[in-house]
Amino acid sequence: MGNYKSRPTQTCSDEWKKKVSESYAIIIERLEDDLQIKENEFQELRHIFGSDEAFSEVSLNYRTERGLSLLHLCCACGGNKSHIRALMLKGLRPSRLTRNGFPALHLAVYKDSLELITSLLHSGADVQQAGYGGLTALHIAAIAGHPEVSLASLKSEEKNVTRLF
Known part of the structure; x- marks a missing residue:
């Protein structure tokens, strides 16, 4: 008890939390980098997706x-x-990655678009596909704070597991 002043001010759990937070920041930065679209391209894409x-x-x-x-x-x-x-x-393959290493499902999860996520999953996108850093869609949902999306991806994984047995 006599050496309490020489103990480190941060605990191991504080250090771990700091490292996890830093890695989440990098992942979000890479996702945001992929989603940055030039204004003129964005307007053109809005037109394309707005008109059949x-x-x-x-x-x-x-x-x-x-x-x-x-x-x-x-x-x-x-x-x-x-x-x-x-x-x-x-x-078009749903497994194709962006330059930063994310498939379309990861972007839909990050954007919190449940309609697109279910459509991708029904069309054959792999919910367990790993993108940048080995992260799956469930990881991205957890990092982005989208609990509904997390539940949808878990239900999809559950269906895939039951098909295996």
Whole structure:
């Protein structure tokens, strides 16, 4: 008891919390970096996802500088479940990663779009796919603080597990 003044001011749990907080900040920074879209591109994408005629004319090979495909952009710019279905039927893979290492499902989870998440999962997106840092959609939901999305991804994982047995 005599050496209480020489003890460190931070405990191991404080250090661990600091490290976890720093890593969460990096993950969120990378997600936000992927979601930064130039204003003129953003307006064009709003037009594309707002009009069925414009949506049908868009090139499936379109990619932004940050590596976002139309499926990623649909999750980031207000697409809907019919857009998701149409893009996946035309051959866009939900497993394709952005330059920062996130699939479309992770972006939909981060944006808290339950409609797009369920559409992606019903269309074949893998809820257990790991993105940047080995994080799954459930991790992203927890980091972003979206409990409804966490429950949806857990229910989807439960269905996948029961299919295995």
